Amino acid sequence: MEKLLKPLRDQIDAIDVQLLDLLNRRARVAQEVGHVKNKVDAPVFRPEREAQVLRGIADRNPGPLGNNELQTIFREIMSACRSLEKKVIVAYLGPEGTFSEQAVYQHFGKSINAIPCASIDEVFRAAEAGTADFGVVPIENSTEGAISRTLDLLMQTPLTISSEVSIPIHHNLMTLSGNMDGVRSICAHSQALAQCQGWLNQHYPNIMRQAVASNAEAARLASEDPAVAAIAGEIASQHYGLQVVSAHIQDEPQNRTRFAVIGHKETEPSGKDQTSLVLSVQNKAGAVYKMLAPLEKFGVSMTRFESRPAKTGAWEYYFFVDIEGHVKEEKIRLALAELKDSVAYFKVLGSYPI
Numbered sequence: 001m002e003k004l005l006k007p008l009r010d011q012i013d014a015i016d017v018q019l020l021d022l023l024n025r026r027a028r029v030a031q032e033v034g035h036v037k038n039k040v041d042a043p044v045f046r047p048e049r050e051a052q053v054l055r056g057i058a059d060r061n062p063g064p065l066g067n068n069e070l071q072t073i074f075r076e077i078m079s080a081c082r083s084l085e086k087k088v089i090v091a092y093l094g095p096e097g098t099f100s101e102q103a104v105y106q107h108f109g110k111s112i113n114a115i116p117c118a119s120i121d122e123v124f125r126a127a128e129a130g131t132a133d134f135g136v137v138p139i140e141n142s143t144e145g146a147i148s149r150t151l152d153l154l155m156q157t158p159l160t161i162s163s164e165v166s167i168p169i170h171h172n173l174m175t176l177s178g179n180m181d182g183v184r185s186i187c188a189h190s191q192a193l194a195q196c197q198g199w200l201n202q203h204y205p206n207i208m209r210q211a212v213a214s215n216a217e218a219a220r221l222a223s224e225d226p227a228v229a230a231i232a233g234e235i236a237s238q239h240y241g242l243q244v245v246s247a248h249i250q251d252e253p254q255n256r257t258r259f260a261v262i263g264h265k266e267t268e269p270s271g272k273d274q275t276s277l278v279l280s281v282q283n284k285a286g287a288v289y290k291m292l293a294p295l296e297k298f299g300v301s302m303t304r305f306e307s308r309p310a311k312t313g314a315w316e317y318y319f320f321v322d323i324e325g326h327v328k329e330e331k332i333r334l335a336l337a338e339l340k341d342s343v344a345y346f347k348v349l350g351s352y353p354i
């Protein structure tokens with residue numbers, strides 16, 4: 001066998017030499033880009049450009065490598081090249097081992113400084129104060145709906161949404177021993193407990209459930225106490241030395257969470273974008289219908305519509321609306337100008353690639 005492998009491995013070695021040369025050539029060009037940007041104080045991280053590069057890879061890919069795998073590789077190549085210009089600092093809802101951390105690396109690649117924060121509020125503060133270039137916060141879960149704290153803070157912040165990341169959420173039940181002998185409580189973030197409640201009711205109806213600050217915190221508790229089981233993602237089990245008792249216990253197999261990347265910089269059009277808005281209208285018959293009329297008039301598609309109580313006690317609502325297109329596109333500009341005139345509250349949260 002070794003005899004057959006040798007010439008094939010020689011081919012791989014020769015290709016790797018070429019890849020090495022090409023990667024470093026690419027990195028040197030990125031350094032030049034960095035010098036050009038430096039002169040005019042332009043942002044290093046350009047989400048619209050990275051989205052275009054990744055789309056281009058998928059469009060031109062002849063295989064046999066899959067688009068997802070190639071995009072993961074190119075994400076890391078860009079992350080490494082970008083770090084030669086500047087290592088971006090990203091604040092996220094920690095501790096380490098959470099799905100938020102996974103979202104951070106999926107979006108920015110590994111060549112960054114990732115800073116775990118204790119709360120969603122702290123992520124906003126870090127990005128607002130400039131301690132971090134960007135913040136990553138959960139915005140919506142496909143099973144449990146909106147993350148209300150994030151929506152409330154998005155309304156108040158001067159930051160804009162510069163990108164969005166969506167990741168599959170797979171929950172696992174884990175303990176130190178890998179079985180449930182002697183376990184008296186199951187700990188997780190309240191969202192995770194809610195996302196697994198059907199499974200828990202069926203399999204462990206008599207074990208107490210306890211909501212804690214994060215799934216990673218639950219994993220940390222389980223790593224210190226054999227009577228505690230945690231529900232968390234795979235990274236947390238590795239991080240805290242736990243064994244998975246049951247994998248993929250979420251009630252909804254397609255469970256996903258969307259994260260917003262927030263920062264001071266607005267994202268330029270990438271050719272395939274969406275815009276997030278917050279709107280409200282007076283509490284009158286037909287007001288919501290009228291609010292949306294300009295979108296229909298200019299042929300703008302709405303991809304999300306979510307209402308939140310305005311906390312006035314008067315049955316008034318804020319509407320979180322996503323539309324297709326970028327604020328810099330003529331059609332969107334016209335539709336929003338008209339919409340703005342007809343509503344009581346109007347805020348553009350950001351335009352970013354989809």
Ligand SMILES: O=C(O)C(=O)C[C@]1(C(=O)O)C=C[C@@H](O)C=C1
Nearest residue numbers: 033044045046049050078081082
């Ligand atoms: O095109 C740029 O602006 C670059 O800085 C290069 C590059 C890349 O490696 O392709 C790196 C960082 C940016 O976020 C976008 C792309």
